[in-house]
Amino acid sequence: MNKGEQTRNAILDKSVELASQVGLEGISIGTLATGAGMSKSGLIAHFGSKEQLQIATLRRSQERFQKAVITPALRRPRGLPRIEALLGNWLDWLERGDLPGGCVMLGAVTEYDDRPGLVRDTVASGFIELRGAIAKSVRIAVAERHLQADTDPWQFAFEFFAIVLAAAHDWRLHADTRVSQRARLALERLVSQYRAPR
Amino acid sequence: MNKGEQTRNAILDKSVELASQVGLEGISIGTLATGAGMSKSGLIAHFGSKEQLQIATLRRSQERFQKAVITPALRRPRGLPRIEALLGNWLDWLERGDLPGGCVMLGAVTEYDDRPGLVRDTVASGFIELRGAIAKSVRIAVAERHLQADTDPWQFAFEFFAIVLAAAHDWRLHADTRVSQRARLALERLVSQYRAPR
DNA sequence: GATAAATACGAACGTTCGTTCTATTATTAG
DNA sequence: CTAATAATAGAACGAACGTTCGTATTTATC
Secondary structure: OOHHHHHHHHHHHHHHHHHHHHOOOOOOHHHHHHHHOOOHHHHHOOOOOHHHHHHHHHHHHHHHHHHHHHHHHHOOOOOHHHHHHHHHHHHHHHHHOOOOOOOHHHHHHHHHOOOOOHHHHHHHHHHHHHHHHHHHHHHHHHHOOOEOOOOOHHHHHHHHHHHHHHHHHHHHHHOOOOHHHHHHHHHHHHHHHHEOOO | OOHHHHHHHHHHHHHHHHHHHHOOOOOOHHHHHHHHOOOHHHHHOOOOOHHHHHHHHHHHHHHHHHHHHHHHHHOOOOOHHHHHHHHHHHHHHHHHOOOOOOOHHHHHHHHHOOOOOHHHHHHHHHHHHHHHHHHHHHHHHHHOOOEOOOOOHHHHHHHHHHHHHHHHHHHHHHOOOOHHHHHHHHHHHHHHHHEOOO
16 A cells, blocks of 8 residues: 555544544544544545545445444344344444544534535435435245335335434433333334235 | 514524534534625524534423424324324424425434433434333323233334334435325334224 | 656745734714 | 613724645655
């Protein structure tokens, strides 16, 4: 690996951490440079502009999420076990708190939902992809005859995502330890409604 | 009403609108002053500091929400009708889009969940109060024998809030017109699980 | 080890930020 | 109408912002 690539990676790790705390827009090149132990100009040279740095930060945090939540779930058996693992990984990732300020992408939604541009597009397409992945795992559960044939994958994915959003909200704001339990119970209820009869 | 009170109100209206778009932290006194047609110093004199302005803005947006969503729902019959009205008003408020940049309080959560201080405290207590109001309406629905006696009000409130969060997310990010329908369906099924037998 | 290329630095740019000060104007109360 | 008070303006502050530029230093290639 190039020296440049190495420092670029180190910068992005710091950047994801910082963005988690102060938001994508709240990132300041000066603060980030100090944290990375280098000069402002030396840092920004790796990205060209702040917007490009923001997008790179966004992608990096997406990769982290993928690796921590999605990929391990895909190694579980098709159908309900996979869906339950998805929630479990997600909750673990939430409560583990790798990022001190919460999910970068969720923060970016409220920051950029009304600001057209590259950043918003990256955020939106990321969440569309995510929702698609959930819906797909639902379709698989239907194919495996774990869920009823008339289950609407998008409705299920909507409600699944709702559970995660609420869990994240409560965890971040109230540090409520019952959040995980509540979320699991909610999924159980959601599944029970669509579960295929034996 | 005093002259001072008048302008203070006018400022806060502009401030809520601005905070909706750029976040509570993103508010700049200069921009707000220009929008209100006055000077920076003249504006900030009404609040003392930016933090106080932020808190006042937060309170004002809470009042708006209360008036648009909670209060009208409380005029509906006790029990399920009231709960359904709560969601209906909430969705209407969402899709009506009085605020150009989405809910100020939801934005403040991701901004301040990891920054201790007056602003965070105001946000957190606001959401605790809100959750309590939902749980109370669930307890009433139980008392009215619309829901089963063993219904957990907090679990129900968690799931209810989850639906609204997901609806807000999808509406802001994807402007998906099926959001409202999805949310209503989700509540319908949430209710069906706890509904008391006749 | 020499040389070309990549990488980093430091200084400076023009803006904008929140806040403070004093002076001036507008409002209210007697 | 007058006197006291409240409200606003304007200028200035030090700090931080993202970006640019020329130069120095480190890394990679032969």
